[in-house]
Amino acid sequence: MTFKLVELETILRNLIQNCDLEAIAIVSNKGQMVCSLIPTSTDEKAISAMAASLQSVAQKVTMELDAGPPEIMIIDGSEKTIIIVGIERAILIGTTGIDAGISLIRFEIAQARDDIKSVLFG
Numbered sequence: 001m002t003f004k005l006v007e008l009e010t011i012l013r014n015l016i017q018n019c020d021l022e023a024i025a026i027v028s029n030k031g032q033m034v035c036s037l038i039p040t041s042t043d044e045k046a047i048s049a050m051a052a053s054l055q056s057v058a059q060k061v062t063m064e065l066d067a068g069p070p071e072i073m074i075i076d077g078s079e080k081t082i083i084i085v086g087i088e089r090a091i092l093i094g095t096t097g098i099d100a101g102i103s104l105i106r107f108e109i110a111q112a113r114d115d116i117k118s119v120l121f122g
Contacts, residue, residue: 004119004120005035007119008026008034008035008116008119008120009035009037011112011116011119012024012025012026012035012037013037014112015094015108015109015112016037018108019096019101019104019105019108020096020097020100020101020104021083021094021095021096021100021105022080022094022095022096022097023036023037023038023039023042023094023095024036024037024092024093024094024095025038025044025047025048025051025092025093026087026090026091026092026116026120027047027048027051027052027090027091027092027093028052028089028090028091029052029055029056029086029089029090029091030052031048031049031051031052031053032048033045033047033048034090034120047093051084051091051093052091054073054084055070055073055084055086058070058073058084058086059086069086070086071085071086072084072085072106072109073085074102076098077098078098079098080095080096080097080098081095081096081097081098081100081102082094082095083095083096083102083105083106083109085109085113087113087116087117087120088117088120088121089120089121090116090120092109092112092113092116094109
């Protein structure tokens with residue numbers, strides 16, 4: 001495992017420890033998994049491709065509506081909440097329970113975002 005992957009995995013582990021995230025991954029904007037802490041039963045290829053698609057659609061919608069680049073997407077499912085955050089040419093995607101404190105998660109992700117950006121893009 002490369003040093004960058006070890007650093008990214010440490011950042012993801014800290015996010016899971018510091019807030020109520022159940023699973024988390026970093027995906028390229030081209031839909032390739034970079035690093036993940038998600039259950040083995042999850043189809044990583046499908047998740048990474050769909051996250052990239054959602055990020056692309058969000059960018060087009062916010063551009064059309066003059067809303068600026070998308071910062072965060074939150075999808076409330078009946079059993080889990082999904083959080084998707086763009087980080088330059090990468091995407092952070094995580095899941096949490098429906099009763100989790102989204103404000104705390106947003107705060108922790110904002111802090112981790114800079115660390116991830118530094119590792120991936122210098």
